[in-house]
Amino acid sequence: xxxxxxxxxxxxxxxxxxxxxxxxxxxxxxxxxxxxxxxxxxxxxxxxxxxxxxxxxxxxxxxxxxxxxxxxxxxxxxxxxxxxxxxxxxxxxxxxxxxxxxxxxxxxxxxxxxxxxxxxxxxxxxxxxxxxxxxxxxxxxxxxxxxxxxxxxxxxxxxxxxxxxxxxxxxxxxxxxxxxxxxxxxxxxx
Amino acid sequence: xxxxxxxxxxxxxxxxxxxxxxxxxxxxxxxxxxxxxxxxxxxxxxxxxxxxxxxxxxxxxxxxxxxxxxxxxxxxxxxxxxxxxxxxxxxxxxxxxxxxxxxxxxxxxxxxxxxxxxxxxxxxxxxxxxxxxxxxxxxxxxxxxxxxxxxxxxxxxxxxxxxxxxxxxxxxxxxxxxxxxxxxxxxxxxxxxxxxxxxxxxxxxxxxxxxxxxxxxxxxxxxxxxxxxxxxxxxxxxxxxxxxxxxxxxxxxxxxxxxxxxxxxxxxxxxxxxxxxxxxxxxxxxxxxxxxxxxxxxxxxxxxxxxxxxxxxxxxxxxxxxxxxxxxxxxxxxxxxxxxxxxxxxxxxxxxxxxxxxxxxxxxxxxxxxxxxxxxxxxxxx
Numbered sequence: 001x002x003x004x005x006x007x008x009x010x011x012x013x014x015x016x017x018x019x020x021x022x023x024x025x026x027x028x029x030x031x032x033x034x035x036x037x038x039x040x041x042x043x044x045x046x047x048x049x050x051x052x053x054x055x056x057x058x059x060x061x062x063x064x065x066x067x068x069x070x071x072x073x074x075x076x077x078x079x080x081x082x083x084x085x086x087x088x089x090x091x092x093x094x095x096x097x098x099x100x101x102x103x104x105x106x107x108x109x110x111x112x113x114x115x116x117x118x119x120x121x122x123x124x125x126x127x128x129x130x131x132x133x134x135x136x137x138x139x140x141x142x143x144x145x146x147x148x149x150x151x152x153x154x155x156x157x158x159x160x161x162x163x164x165x166x167x168x169x170x171x172x173x174x175x176x177x178x179x180x181x182x183x184x185x186x187x188x189x190x
Numbered sequence: 191x192x193x194x195x196x197x198x199x200x201x202x203x204x205x206x207x208x209x210x211x212x213x214x215x216x217x218x219x220x221x222x223x224x225x226x227x228x229x230x231x232x233x234x235x236x237x238x239x240x241x242x243x244x245x246x247x248x249x250x251x252x253x254x255x256x257x258x259x260x261x262x263x264x265x266x267x268x269x270x271x272x273x274x275x276x277x278x279x280x281x282x283x284x285x286x287x288x289x290x291x292x293x294x295x296x297x298x299x300x301x302x303x304x305x306x307x308x309x310x311x312x313x314x315x316x317x318x319x320x321x322x323x324x325x326x327x328x329x330x331x332x333x334x335x336x337x338x339x340x341x342x343x344x345x346x347x348x349x350x351x352x353x354x355x356x357x358x359x360x361x362x363x364x365x366x367x368x369x370x371x372x373x374x375x376x377x378x379x380x381x382x383x384x385x386x387x388x389x390x391x392x393x394x395x396x397x398x399x400x401x402x403x404x405x406x407x408x409x410x411x412x413x414x415x416x417x418x419x420x421x422x423x424x425x426x427x428x429x430x431x432x433x434x435x436x437x438x439x440x441x442x443x444x445x446x447x448x449x450x451x452x453x454x455x456x457x458x459x460x461x462x463x464x465x466x467x468x469x470x471x472x473x474x475x476x477x478x479x480x481x482x483x484x485x486x487x488x489x490x491x492x493x494x495x496x497x498x499x500x501x502x503x504x505x506x507x508x509x510x511x512x513x514x515x516x517x518x519x520x521x522x523x524x525x526x527x528x529x530x531x532x533x534x535x536x537x538x539x540x541x542x543x544x545x546x547x548x549x550x551x552x553x554x555x556x557x558x559x560x561x562x563x564x565x566x567x568x569x570x571x572x
Contacts, residue, residue, distance in 0.1 A: 002221045004196050004228070038551070041491050041531070042227060046220040080484035081530060110454040111484060117219050117455065161453055166217035 005046045012043035017092060021051055026096055036089045041081060048088035048119025055097045060162050061122040062155075063172045069099055072122060075115065076103030083107050084118040091119030104128060113161060127154045192221050195466075199225070205467050210415035213463045219455065226462035226493030230474070234495045236549055238532040239473065240523045241539065243293040243326075243499035246282050248312060249273035252299025254331075256376040257445035258365070258407060262299040273301060276308070280315045283323070290320050291500065293539045296327035297362055300335040300379065306350070309336070313354040324357040324539040330388035330399075331363030334380040344391045352395070358539055359392050361400030361435055367420050368413040375408065375446070386424050393430025398540060400475075401431050405460055406439040406452025414460070418467045425470045432541060433473035433496060436460045438480045454485045458492045465493030473541065478518070483526055490530040497527060528552040 009015050020028040036044065063069075073090045075083065083102075090100045102112040104125035112123050127135045135154055139147035159169040191212045198205065205213075216222055251271050252262030263271035283294065294316055313325055328336075328351070336347045348356070366372055367382035380388070389399050401421050405414055425431045438457050441447045452460075465474045475496040476489035486497055502517040518526070520536070524547050527534040533549040 002193055002196065002218060004192075004221050004224045008224050041488075042220060042224050046224065049220050081487050084488065110482075114454045114458070114485075114488065157450055161455075165219070165455060 001050065005050070008040060008043045009047055012040050012047075014039070014043055014047045018047060018050060021092075021096065022054070024096065029093065036085060041085060041088075044085060044088040044092070045118040048091040049117055051091050052100075052119050052121055056099070056121045058167045059121065059170055060116060060167045061099065061170050061172060062158060063101070063122065063124045064127050064151075065173055069101075069122075072099040072101045072124075074101045074103055074124065075120065076106045080111065083111055084115055087115040087118045087120045109158075113165075116162075116165070116167065123158075127151050192216050192218050192225070196225060199229070199466070204469060207415050207419055210418060210463060210467045211411055213466060214411035214414065214459065219459065222462045222466075223458065223492040226465040227491055229465055230493045230495050233472070236531070236533045237495065237535045237546075238490055238527045238530070239496040239535050239537045239541065240520075240527065241293055241499040241537050242289075242291045242520055243295050243501060243539075244282060244286065244291040245295050245297075245501045246274075246279055247298055248279050248296065249298045249301045249304070251301040251303070253302050253335075254300050254376065254379040255445075256365070256379065258375055258404060258439055259445075260440070260443035266301075266303060273304070276311055276315055279312055280319060283316055283319050286502075287320065290323065291502070292322075292544070293324045293326055293499065295360060295501075296325070297329055297360060298332060300332060300339075302339065306336060306340045306342075310350060310354040313351065313356055317355040325355050326358045326360050326539050327351070327356055329360055329363035330385045330392075331380045333359070333388050333392075334384050344388055345395065348392055348395055348397065352397070356397075358397055358432075359389065359399035361402040361431075361433070362437075364402045364417070364421075365404045366409045366413050367417045368409070371409045371413050382420065386420065389430065390424060390428060393428035398430055398432050400433045400435055401471075402435045402437050403460075403464075404437045404439055406456055407441075407446055407449055414463075415467070418464065422468055422470060425468070429470070431471055433475045434464055434468050434471045435475040435477050435498075436464055436480075437477060440480075454481075454488075457481050457485055458489055461489050462493045478526075483518070487526055487530045490527065490532055497523060499523070525552060 006015070009018065017029050020026070073094050075086045075090055077083070087100055087102065094100065099122050100120040101122040101124045102115045102120045104112045104123050105128055107115070109128065135150050138150050140150065140153060142148045155171055162169045195205065195209050195213065198209065213222060249272070250262050251266050251273055252264060254262070255264065256262070265271065266273065283290070313327065316323060316325060333344065333347055336342065337344050363380065364385055365376055369382070372382060389401070392399055403414065403417050421431070421434065438452050439446070441449050441451055461474060461476060468474065473496050474494050475498055476486040476494035477498045478486035479498065479501060481489060490497070500518055500520060500523065524534045528547070528550055529552045531549070534547040535543055536545040536547070538544055
């Protein structure tokens with residue numbers, strides 16, 4: 001842990017949480033919910049990211065077109081600061097090694113990606129374009145490969161982005177990866 | 191590597207090009223953000239600046255053909271090309287005199303058919319309507335075009351525009367300075383040296399200006415660091431830059447539409463590195479139009495101390511596919527900053543404080559920004 005991270009965790013009073021989880025004592029993590037609304041966002045994110053690295057490693061699961069792991073915690077809804085705080089909170093208060101999914105269609109890929117630095121380790125939802133709309137059917141011609149589907153191109157883009165952040169993407173795709181209703185119906189139950 | 195850079199900063203040493211590259215490449219993003227935030231806090235505390243500005247683009251006719259531009263139409267008469275009559279431009283201000291902006295920000299295409307007096311009259315007209323309004327007008331690219339097109343020296347162009355009311359220069363047109371990139375994306379407008387020379391002359395004449403960098407297209411991290419290093423060198427020489435504004439590339443409707451836009455993490459990383467590398471710049475701006483209000487809020491924890499202004503109706507980024515609203519009210523800006531746990535400070539163009547707002551606890555995402563896409567409420571299932 002860098003000194004700068006230790007410094008902000010110490011200032012936010014979160015070093016004890018790190019120690020408790022490192023000892024497997026989730027029961028000792030007693031952080032009032034209101035604390036999460038006041039704590040420095042970077043400190044919360046740094047703690048959540050440390051826990052994520054220790055507990056689930058660098059793999060990011062991208063679940064397209066099928067229900068996500070029923071044991072997963074799902075963060076969805078309003079984008080922005082609250083999303084990041086929610087992802088960090090889920091990591092810090094959740095069971096050790098829990099999957100923290102971010103519901104991409106409701107927050108957009110941009111912020112979902114940021115949430116991966118705040119404790120999340122999985123993306124769930126149908127493949128969407130930059131504007132958050134479901135990917136259209138179709139192909140593009142790629143030099144040396146011929147026609148490649150838009151979904152595959154998006155998969156490559158996500159893989160490249162995650163690799164640049166030091167993460168490893170693992171794709172789990174359903175039979176109908178472009179049908180958003182599949183996930184809307186089944187990803188809510190946690 | 192980050193630890194070494196932290197030690198260097200703690201010793202008060204300046205970061206070099208290798209450090210800049212290492213920061214762009216680090217995977218310790220939270221450490222990077224925390225370090226940038228620490229520097230920002232040391233300089234500005236919890237203050238975040240904004241202003242009430244009005245963006246006016248009087249012509250999108252442009253003789254340059256920049257690959258990244260979705261705004262300019264090359265010739266008069268081209269579908270979508272438009273040039274405002276002076277009265278139309280002035281009306282933008284006249285209809286807002288009940289709550290006038292403190293700044294008018296004017297950026298245009300390089301129109302080969304207008305007389306220079308058009309621009310002088312434009313500024314004089316705004317000053318006639320509101321003598322106290324600050325006119326931040328014309329990028330260095332435009333000013334260089336004026337010099338070349340109307341046969342004047344840069345200093346003469348600036349003198350005449352200052353006489354007409356010009357108060358400072360915006361930072362646009364810098365794009366990426368390195369010739370490997372600049373010659374590919376915008377070969378037919380001011381070079382890097384010309385852009386820098388215009389700002390050098392402006393600073394010597396007592397004008398302040400801003401600087402930008404258009405990132406996230408074909409450039410490498412090395413090109414970005416080179417760009418920042420050139421800006422830092424000029425700032426060391428003149429001290430005339432006020433703010434640095436990283437501008438995210440948006441691909442819709444332009445010659446690089448096959449490229450993906452930079453990601454939010456790239457946006458935040460670029461802001462943080464800028465704060466650390468540009469140690470002689472007072473302000474690093476999270477331009478909400480380019481980033482979107484949500485990412486701009488996060489950027490306030492990553493080294494940014496300014497979020498720009500009300501804008502009122504931005505057209506350049508919206509032409510390139512930005513989903514940001516075209517303007518925000520003062521109340522929305524104040525709330526966006528308060529949501530991020532910072533103290534909103536309304537400034538004028540030269541960073542004189544006009545009004546300091548309290549730092550109050552505002553629930554995050556409580557601000558419903560106009561035009562923000564409808565979203566479901568936050569639903570964390572823990």
